[in-house]
Amino acid sequence: MSVQQLKGNQHISDPDRAIIMLCKYRRNDFPCTLQLCDWLKCLGCDASVLLDPTPENPHTEKTAPINIGLAAFDLLDDIKAAVEDRCPGVVSCADILIFAARDAASLLSNGHVHFDALAGRLDGVHSHAAEAQQDLPDSTFTIAELIQNFKRKNFTIEELVILSGAHAVGVGHCSSLRARLTAPADQILPAYRGLLAGKCAKGPDPIVPNNIRDEDAGAVAATIPGFLPKLRKVKDFLDNSYYHNNLARIVTFNSDWQLLTEKEARGHVHEYADNGTLWDEDFSDSLVKLSKLPMPHGSKGEIRKMCRFVNHH
Ligand code: HEM
Structure with a gap:
């Protein structure tokens, strides 16, 4: 079955659900997860915001000043590792972001905020701080x-x-x-x-x-x-x-x-x-509408092995 055919969380069965991983963390870390899902921060929900700087691309989105508040990257690493352990190469980091945001929103609201997240997103390979800085809304905006x-x-x-x-x-x-x-x-x-x-x-x-x-x-x-x-x-x-x-x-x-x-x-x-x-x-x-935003026009996708790096790294 291709990843596009996946529905809901069928490949993240109960024991591995993002929520279990979230529960290992302090409640303080949940808001970061919700913020990470925000398309405003990830330019199209392709998890490009998770990419670490490398010598070839030292200024990825997460280094942009406007992204000062982003955190919980280690939490996403842990969830991804658990999912890869169970079914390698199937669930993208972009999908994991949405699942984590779904579970964080539910936990933070005592279940009042709840939605079904469809899977099938691919991870982007481009991530540029300058684009994030230019594209994202600033707290000083009118x-x-x-x-x-x-x-x-x-x-x-x-x-x-x-x-x-x-x-x-x-x-x-x-x-x-x-x-x-x-x-x-x-x-x-x-x-x-x-x-x-x-x-x-x-x-x-x-x-x-x-x-x-x-x-x-x-x-x-x-x-x-x-x-x-x-x-x-x-x-x-x-x-x-x-x-x-x-x-x-x-x-x-x-x-x-x-x-x-x-x-x-x-x-x-x-x-x-x-x-x-x-x-x-x-x-x-x-949040469901956010999760359905397409990848930025013309971008390519993959299922990353590690959320911090593109696969050919
Ligand atoms: C309307 C445009 C928005 C602006 C201008 C904005 C701006 C900001 C800023 C400046 C921060 C604090 C960053 C820092 O100094 O650490 C922040 C935090 C946060 N934002 Fe937004 N934001 C917007 C929309 C959203 C949306 C759409 C979501 C999610 C659906 C969101 C969720 C959050 C959360 C959960 C935090 C707290 C994160 C934490 O505790 O680490 N924001 N936002």
């Missing part, structure tokens, strides 16, 4: 730039809003949110700006939780004590809290806040703040 960027891949304004909800989990580097530290009060709650500024002053480029509900209680008590009851006991829960935070001007990235500056996008922020179940369903559908 709403017009974000909409344009998503439109190029056939994603709507609504899907931009839905997918941005992934920022309910995970972390960001202060260098990704510098603009927020000086943003005016109508764009960011001043007390939250103060919290971020305090944390970002503590090192060259520290990380902060994307979701204020995952902040440490001490920092919140000192800056926004009224928010203390909303802090979560279990960090990194994937739900619609991003939209509530956004309406309260308590989000980390400029690109998050920008969603409030355009009528249709703002309407969807309200819609998903009001209806968490709808967001769970629509987010699942949007």
